[in-house]
Amino acid sequence: EVQVAESGGGSVQAGGSLRLSCVVSGYTYKHYCMGWFRQAPGKEREGVAAINIDGRISIADSVKGRFILSEDSESILSLQMNSLKPEDTAKYYCALDYTGLATCSAQEPWHIPRFGYWGRGTQVTVSS
Numbered sequence: 183e184v185q186v187a188e189s190g191g192g193s194v195q196a197g198g199s200l201r202l203s204c205v206v207s208g209y210t211y212k213h214y215c216m217g218w219f220r221q222a223p224g225k226e227r228e229g230v231a232a233i234n235i236d237g238r239i240s241i242a243d244s245v246k247g248r249f250i251l252s253e254d255s256e257s258i259l260s261l262q263m264n265s266l267k268p269e270d271t272a273k274y275y276c277a278l279d280y281t282g283l284a285t286c287s288a289q290e291p292w293h294i295p296r297f298g299y300w301g302r303g304t305q306v307t308v309s310s
Contacts, residue, residue, distance in 0.1 A: 184208045184299045188276045191304030192235035194266055200306060202261040204276030209257070215279040216263045218251070219294065220272035220306075227294055230274070231261060234286040242288040247272070266308045274305040278306075 192204040202218065217232025231241045231251040241253050250262040259276060277297035280284070284296035 184280075185240070186276050186278065186299055186301035187271065188274065188301040188304040191274060192265065192307045193307040193309065196234075196267055196308055196310050198308070199262070199264045200303060202263065202274055202276075202306075203254075204259040204301060205260075206257045206259075206276075206278060207263075209278075211280070212256060213278040213280050214282040215284050215297070216253070216259050217277060217286065217297075218259070218274055219277055219292075219297075220274045221303075222272040225272075227275070229288055229289070229292040229294070232286045232292075235282075238286070240286060240288040248294050263306070266306075268308050268310045271306060271308050275300045275303045275304050 185207045187205050214235045218230040219227050221227040233239045233253050248265045252260045278299045279297045284293045
């Protein structure tokens with residue numbers, strides 16, 4: 183059974199940095215897409231950054247130039263978040279698609295429900 187676990191969230195002041203990590207275990211073959219999503223209170227879940235099976239990375243415009251996605255290994259995905267803003271406050275989730283049906287691109291609709299495996303999330307709070 184695939185298990186997804188996020189870590190690294192916390193509280194920082196605006197302009198600060200945090201590094202999130204996602205560790206996947208229990209898989210038997212490589213995912214088609216692995217990425218980070220976030221959801222703020224009262225808002226829909228949105229895609230932040232993802233990497234597809236070919237290693238192509240896609241970053242949402244709202245965080246481009248501030249967030250860096252790296253695949254540390256086949257089972258570890260990190261999100262370096264710099265120059266954090268209060269509007270980055272949200273619960274951040276790591277998710278994977280093993281079907282190839284999700285869109286692994288910030289330039290297209292993410293088809294979030296097609297990501298079949300999710301972690302429980304880690305809270306990021308940025309104060310002004």
